[in-house]
Amino acid sequence: MSSLHFNTKTFNKEKILLANTEEYIIRGGHHLFPILPKAFAGIGQIGVIGWSSQGSAQAQNLRDSLMGTDIKVKIGLRENSTSIPLAQKAGFTTDDGTLGEMYEVLSSSQLSILLISDAAQANNIERIFESLCPGSTLGLSHGFLLGYLKSIGKDFPKNINVIAVCPKGMGLSVRRLYEQGKEVNGAGINSSFAIHQDINGKATDYALGWSIAIGSPVTFKTTLEEEYKSDIFGEKGVLLGAVHGIVESLYRWFIGQGFSKESAFIKSVESLTGPITKLISQKGILSVYEFLNKTDQEAFKKAYSAAYHPAFEILMEIYDDVASGSEIKSVIEAEHRHQRYPMKNIDGTQMWQVGASVRAKRQPENIAVNPITAGIYIATMMAQVDLLREKGHSYSEIANESIIESVDSLNPYMHHKGIAFMVDNCSITARLGARKWASRFDYILYQQAFTTLDSNLSIDQELFDQFLTHKIHQVLSVCAKLRPSVDISIVG
Amino acid sequence: MSSLHFNTKTFNKEKILLANTEEYIIRGGHHLFPILPKAFAGIGQIGVIGWSSQGSAQAQNLRDSLMGTDIKVKIGLRENSTSIPLAQKAGFTTDDGTLGEMYEVLSSSQLSILLISDAAQANNIERIFESLCPGSTLGLSHGFLLGYLKSIGKDFPKNINVIAVCPKGMGLSVRRLYEQGKEVNGAGINSSFAIHQDINGKATDYALGWSIAIGSPVTFKTTLEEEYKSDIFGEKGVLLGAVHGIVESLYRWFIGQGFSKESAFIKSVESLTGPITKLISQKGILSVYEFLNKTDQEAFKKAYSAAYHPAFEILMEIYDDVASGSEIKSVIEAEHRHQRYPMKNIDGTQMWQVGASVRAKRQPENIAVNPITAGIYIATMMAQVDLLREKGHSYSEIANESIIESVDSLNPYMHHKGIAFMVDNCSITARLGARKWASRFDYILYQQAFTTLDSNLSIDQELFDQFLTHKIHQVLSVCAKLRPSVDISIVG
Numbered sequence: 011m012s013s014l015h016f017n018t019k020t021f022n023k024e025k026i027l028l029a030n031t032e033e034y035i036i037r038g039g040h041h042l043f044p045i046l047p048k049a050f051a052g053i054g055q056i057g058v059i060g061w062s063s064q065g066s067a068q069a070q071n072l073r074d075s076l077m078g079t080d081i082k083v084k085i086g087l088r089e090n091s092t093s094i095p096l097a098q099k100a101g102f103t104t105d106d107g108t109l110g111e112m113y114e115v116l117s118s119s120q121l122s123i124l125l126i127s128d129a130a131q132a133n134n135i136e137r138i139f140e141s142l143c144p145g146s147t148l149g150l151s152h153g154f155l156l157g158y159l160k161s162i163g164k165d166f167p168k169n170i171n172v173i174a175v176c177p178k179g180m181g182l183s184v185r186r187l188y189e190q191g192k193e194v195n196g197a198g199i200n201s202s203f204a205i206h207q208d209i210n211g212k213a214t215d216y217a218l219g220w221s222i223a224i225g226s227p228v229t230f231k232t233t234l235e236e237e238y239k240s241d242i243f244g245e246k247g248v249l250l251g252a253v254h255g256i257v258e259s260l261y262r263w264f265i266g267q268g269f270s271k272e273s274a275f276i277k278s279v280e281s282l283t284g285p286i287t288k289l290i291s292q293k294g295i296l297s298v299y300e301f302l303n304k305t306d307q308e309a310f311k312k313a314y315s316a317a318y319h320p321a322f323e324i325l326m327e328i329y330d331d332v333a334s335g336s337e338i339k340s341v342i343e344a345e346h347r348h349q350r351y352p353m354k355n356i357d358g359t360q361m362w363q364v365g366a367s368v369r370a371k372r373q374p375e376n377i378a379v380n381p382i383t384a385g386i387y388i389a390t391m392m393a394q395v396d397l398l399r400e401k402g403h404s405y406s407e408i409a410n411e412s413i414i415e416s417v418d419s420l421n422p423y424m425h426h427k428g429i430a431f432m433v434d435n436c437s438i439t440a441r442l443g444a445r446k447w448a449s450r451f452d453y454i455l456y457q458q459a460f461t462t463l464d465s466n467l468s469i470d471q472e473l474f475d476q477f478l479t480h481k482i483h484q485v486l487s488v489c490a491k492l493r494p495s496v497d498i499s500i501v502g
Numbered sequence: 503m504s505s506l507h508f509n510t511k512t513f514n515k516e517k518i519l520l521a522n523t524e525e526y527i528i529r530g531g532h533h534l535f536p537i538l539p540k541a542f543a544g545i546g547q548i549g550v551i552g553w554s555s556q557g558s559a560q561a562q563n564l565r566d567s568l569m570g571t572d573i574k575v576k577i578g579l580r581e582n583s584t585s586i587p588l589a590q591k592a593g594f595t596t597d598d599g600t601l602g603e604m605y606e607v608l609s610s611s612q613l614s615i616l617l618i619s620d621a622a623q624a625n626n627i628e629r630i631f632e633s634l635c636p637g638s639t640l641g642l643s644h645g646f647l648l649g650y651l652k653s654i655g656k657d658f659p660k661n662i663n664v665i666a667v668c669p670k671g672m673g674l675s676v677r678r679l680y681e682q683g684k685e686v687n688g689a690g691i692n693s694s695f696a697i698h699q700d701i702n703g704k705a706t707d708y709a710l711g712w713s714i715a716i717g718s719p720v721t722f723k724t725t726l727e728e729e730y731k732s733d734i735f736g737e738k739g740v741l742l743g744a745v746h747g748i749v750e751s752l753y754r755w756f757i758g759q760g761f762s763k764e765s766a767f768i769k770s771v772e773s774l775t776g777p778i779t780k781l782i783s784q785k786g787i788l789s790v791y792e793f794l795n796k797t798d799q800e801a802f803k804k805a806y807s808a809a810y811h812p813a814f815e816i817l818m819e820i821y822d823d824v825a826s827g828s829e830i831k832s833v834i835e836a837e838h839r840h841q842r843y844p845m846k847n848i849d850g851t852q853m854w855q856v857g858a859s860v861r862a863k864r865q866p867e868n869i870a871v872n873p874i875t876a877g878i879y880i881a882t883m884m885a886q887v888d889l890l891r892e893k894g895h896s897y898s899e900i901a902n903e904s905i906i907e908s909v910d911s912l913n914p915y916m917h918h919k920g921i922a923f924m925v926d927n928c929s930i931t932a933r934l935g936a937r938k939w940a941s942r943f944d945y946i947l948y949q950q951a952f953t954t955l956d957s958n959l960s961i962d963q964e965l966f967d968q969f970l971t972h973k974i975h976q977v978l979s980v981c982a983k984l985r986p987s988v989d990i991s992i993v994g
Binding site: 336347354356358360456 | 828
C-alpha cells in the first residue's frame with residue numbers, strides 16, 4: 011500500500027506496527043494548535059459549506075482551534091436555509107463576515123470543506139465546481155463524491171487540490187470530545203485523511219492541519235476510494251445497519267423464548283449499547299468473552315458460531331453494492347422518491363416504545379452482558395473486520411470503521427436515546443443504508459443464526475479459535491494506547 | 503404505444519378494449535395446433551436449452567403440441583448436467599436425437615429457446631452467441647438478457663431474430679394447465695411476446711406459434727425492455743417478495759394482538775393464499791371487499807389506507823433499481839458470492855414450522871377472509887398496478903404481472919406448500935429478489951402501516967374511492983372472459 015505513505019514538514023509522523031504491518035500516523039492534541047497557521051500557509055479563509063452534523067461540529071472546532079490567528083472560518087449556506095439561525099446561535103454571523111451564501115463562500119475560500127448532504131452534492135456538483143477558484147482546495151469528509159463522479163463518468167476539476175479528512179464518528183461526538191479535550195488533551199475522534207489531487211505540494215499539510223484542528227487524536231492515511239468503500243459499507247454494517255437489524259431480531263427471539271418485552275429489550279439493546287460497548291471500548295473485544303462465566307462463554311461461542319457466516323454473507327453483498335456504484339446510484343434516486351414520499355421514522359414500533367420506558371427507569375448496574383447478544387454482535391463485527399481485510403483495507407481503517415467508531419462514538423449515543431432514534435437522525439445516506447440493510451441482517455439472522463441456535467448445533471471450534479487468536483486484538487490495543495481513554499459525556 | 507402493434511398472416515388478431523385503451527391479442531387453444539407448422543415455416547428443430555422449471559414445461563408442451571409434425575424439439579444441456587436423467591424420464595433421449603449437448607443443440611436449431619438461469623446466460627453469453635447459426639432465431643422467456651447486455655454495453659448479434667415469449671406463471675403451472683387444457687380447451691397461462699429483432703419477417707409468427715404451442719390462452723405484445731422491467735419488478739413485488747414480507751409482518755402483528763401461533767398463521771398466510779386468492783381469481787379484486795360484512799369492510803378500509811403508501815414507496819425503489827440495472831448487476835454478483843456461501847432456505851423459522859402443521863390439518867371451510875390481511879395485500883397489489891401504469895406499461899402486462907399471475911399460478915402453489923417453500927424453490931433471480939425485498943416490505947409495513955392501524959387513524963376516503971372506481975376492475979373482467987375459468991389442479 012505505497013499510496014498510504016506520506017510526508018509532512020509541519021507535523022511529526024509516527025510509525026506504528028499493526029498486526030505486523032507498518033502504518034504511519036500523526037497524533038493530535040490542543041498543544042499543536044499554535045503550528046496550524048504554518049500547516050495552512052496560503053489559506054486566509056476556510057469555508058465550511060453546510061450546517062450538517064459534521065458541518066456544525068467541524069466549523070466550531072476549526073474556529074476555536076484557529077482563534078487568534080489570521081485564518082477566518084466562514085459558513086456557507088443556501089439562501090433561506092433553515093440552518094441560518096442555528097449557525098448564528100453558534101456565533102457565525104453575516105455581520106462579522108463568518109456566514110454567507112454558499113456559492114459566494116465557495117468562490118472566496120482558499121479551502122472549501124463541503125459538508126452538505128450527499129444528494130445535494132450530487133445534484134449541484136457542476137455549479138459547485140464552477141465556483142471554486144483555480145488553485146484552491148476542496149475538502150471532503152468522506153468519499154461519496156468520488157463514487158458519484160465515477161458512476162456518471164466525470165472527475166474533479168484538475169486545477170484544484172482535492173483532500174479529505176474523515177472523522178470516524180458522528181458530528182456530535184466530534185464536537186463533544188473536542189470540548190472534553192480542553193481538559194483531557196488528546197480526547198477526540200480519530201480521522202483518516204486522503205490526498206486525491208495535490209497541485210501545489212501543500213495538500214498533505216492542509217489535510218493534517220484540518221484534522222488536528224477538529225481534534226483528531228490520531229490521523230491515518232487512506233485513499234478517497236478506500237474511504238468511500240469502507241465508510242458507506244461500514245454504516246450499513248456494524249456501525250448502524252447491522253446493529254439495528256441485530257437487535258430487532260434478538261428482541262423478537264428473546265420474546266419467543268418467553269421473556270417479557272422489557273426483559274427482551276434489556277437483554278438485547280441495553281446490553282449491547284451498554285456494558286458490551288463499554289467493555290470493548292475500554293478493554294478490547296476479547297474482554298467481553300473473558301468477562302463471562304463458563305456457562306455464558308459456551309452460549310457466546312454458540313451464538314458466535316451461528317451468526318458469523320450469515321453476517322459475512324450480507325456484508326459481502328453490501329460491499330459489492332458499494333463497490334459497483336449501485337448503492338451510490340440508489341441514494342441519488344432516493345432523493346427523487348423522497349419528494350413524493352418523505353422518509354418517515356422507524357421508532358414508532360412497539361419495541362422502541364418499550365425501549366423508551368426501559369431507558370426512563372434504567373439502572374445501569376442491572377444491565378448484564380447477555381452472552382447471546384454479545385456473541386451475535388461480536389461475530390458480525392469480526393465478519394466486517396475480516397471482509398475489509400480481504401478487500402485490502404489498512405488495519406487503521408478497519409479498526410476505526412468497524413470497532414472504534416461504534417464503541418466510542420455511535421453506541422454511547424444509541425444507549426442515550428435508542429438505536430431507532432439514531433437511525434432516524436443521522437445523514438440521509440446513512441439513514442437510507444441502515445433502513446435497507448437492517449432488515450436483511452434481521453432476516454438472515456432469524457432464518458439462519460437463530461434456527462441454528464435453537465437446534466442447539468455444536469460450536470464451530472475452528473472459527474472460534476480464529477477469533478481468539480485474531481490479529482485485530484493487537485491492533486486495538488495499539489490504537490487504545492494512542493489516545494487517552496475518555497468516556498464520552500453525552501449532553502442533550 | 504405503437505411498438506405494441508403487430509401483424510400475423512397465420513393467426514387471428516383480436517382487438518380488446520382495456521380501460522378505454524385498444525390492445526391486440528391472440529387467443530390460443532389446442533384446436534390451433536394443426537396450423538403450427540405454417541407458423542414455424544423454415545424451422546426443422548426447436549432447441550430448448552436448460553431443464554429449468556420453464557425449460558421442462560415448455561419443452562414438453564412444445565413436443566406434445568408438435569406431435570406428428572416434422573418439427574423436432576431437442577433439449578440442450580451441459581455435459582454431465584444433473585438434469586439429464588430428468589429430461590430422459592420425460593422422454594427426451596440421445597438415442598432418438600431429442601437430447602444433446604447445449605452448444606451442439608444451439609448450433610443445429612433454427613429456433614433456440616434459452617431457458618438456463620440468468621446468471622448462466624450472463625456468464626456464457628459469448629459462447630452462446632457464437633454457437634447460433636446466422637439467420638436462426640433466439641428465443642427468450644424473459645428480458646433479463648437484454649438488461650444484462652445493456653449493463654455491460656453490448657448487444658445481440660445482428661444476424662439473428664431475437665424474440666421472447668414470456669409465460670405469466672411458473673413452469674409448473676405452464677405444464678399443469680396445458681395438461682388440463684386437453685379437457686378444457688383454452689386452459690393455460692397467458693404469455694406476453696416481444697419481437698426484438700426480425701431479420702426475415704417471420705419473427706412474429708414464430709413467437710405466436712411458440713406461445714400457442716406452450717398453451718397460452720391469451721398472448722399479448724410487449725417489448726423486451728418493458729418485459730424485463732415489469733417481470734423482474736413484479737417478482738420482487740406482489741408476486742413473491744411483497745407477499746412473503748406481508749405475511750411475515752402480519753403473522754407477527756396478529757401474535758402481538760394476542761392470537762395463538764396457529765391462529766395468526768391462518769389469519770395471515772392461509773387467508774391470503776386461500777379464500778382471498780380464490781375470490782380475486784374468480785370474481786376480481788373488488789369482490790373481496792364486497793364479500794365482507796360492514797364491520798370487516800371498515801377494517802379492510804383502514805388496512806388499505808395504512809398500507810398503500812408504504813407499499814408504493816418500496817415498489818418505487820424496486821422499479822428504480824430494476825430500471826437502472828442495479829438489480830441485474832446484483833444477480834450476477836450474487837452468483838459469485840454463492841460459490842462461497844450457497845443460498846440457504848428461509849423456511850426453518852418458527853412461523854413456517856407452524857405453517858406446516860396448520861396445512862397438515864387444514865379444513866378449507868374454516869379459513870376466513872381476514873379483512874386486515876386482505877386490505878394490506880390488496881393495497882400492495884393496487885400500488886403495483888398504479889406504479890406500472892405510471893411507468894407506461896400496457897394494461898395486459900399490468901393485469902397479468904400484478905394480479906393474474908399471482909392468483910392463478912403462484913398463490914395456489916403457495917397455498918399447497920407454503921410461501922417459504924415457494925421462495926426457496928423458484929429461479930435464482932426470483933429467489934434473490936424475493937429474499938431481498940420481503941424484508942423491506944416487512945419493515946416498512948411494521949414501522950408505518952401497523953403503527954397507523956394500531957393508532958386507529960381514520961380512513962383515507964379519497965384513496966379508497968380511487969380503489970372502488972379503479973379502471974383495473976374492468977380490465978380484469980375483460981381478461982377473465984378471454985379464457986375458461988379453471989382451478990389449477992395441483993399435483994405433487
